[in-house]
Amino acid sequence: MKPTSPLTLLAVAVLLAGCSWIILDRFFADLGPRSWWDLGFPWVLTAVCVAAGRWIKKVLDDGRVGQDRSQVQPLTLSRWCVVGSSAAWLGAILAGLYLGGVAWAVPQWPDLAAAQSDGPIMIVGCVSGVLLSAAGLWLEKVCQLPSDGENSPPPTGDMGPSSVGWSYD
Known part of the structure; x- marks a missing residue:
């Protein structure tokens, strides 16, 4: 699994901001009001x-990653890495959608009361998307196990001795 690229997340956020602006410009009256509860999950x-x-x-700092019962399984770190990557993508999507909403609502504030009430929610939503994306990227980076070094040989595919006495030959 490759690390998530912050530039890709930024590109997605900008693309979705443009899409969000177009949708709000066309369908704002049909969408209904935004709610502060929408920001709870992020x-x-x-x-x-x-x-x-x-x-x-x-x-990782304590060296407690391994296969023993008292250690944290490496698969657990892999699962948290996926959570971090997913959170980074969700944050970029939310930041882009709310940024498009902010770009649409700010010029409309003097004329529309609905834009005035939705504007602060959209601003906080944009900030929450950025923070979620940053937290997800950080979690993904923290979950990367340190390598054994550049001089370590590549894996051979040898399964090693069996603990139950079976032979792989």
Whole structure:
């Protein structure tokens, strides 16, 4: 799995900002009002990513990754890496959609009361998307296991001795 590129996330956010602006310009009256409750999930997911990143960083610093019962399984780190990548993408999508909404609503504030009430929600939504994306990227980066070094040989595909006495030949 390759690390998520921040430039790709930025490109997606800009593209979705343009799409969001076009949709709001055409269908704003039909969409209904935005709610502060819409921003609950991104904030909770941001907090989860930050907490998981701090926990994983501590686990890696203590050297507690391995196959023993008292250690954290490497597969757990892989799963958190996927959560971080997904959160980064969701944050970019939300930031782009809300940024398009902000770009549409700000010029409309003097004329539309609905734009005045939705504007602060869209601004906070854009900020929450950026923070979620940053937290997801950080979690993804923290989950990367350190390599054994550049001089380590590539894997041979040899399965090694079996613990149950079976032969792979």
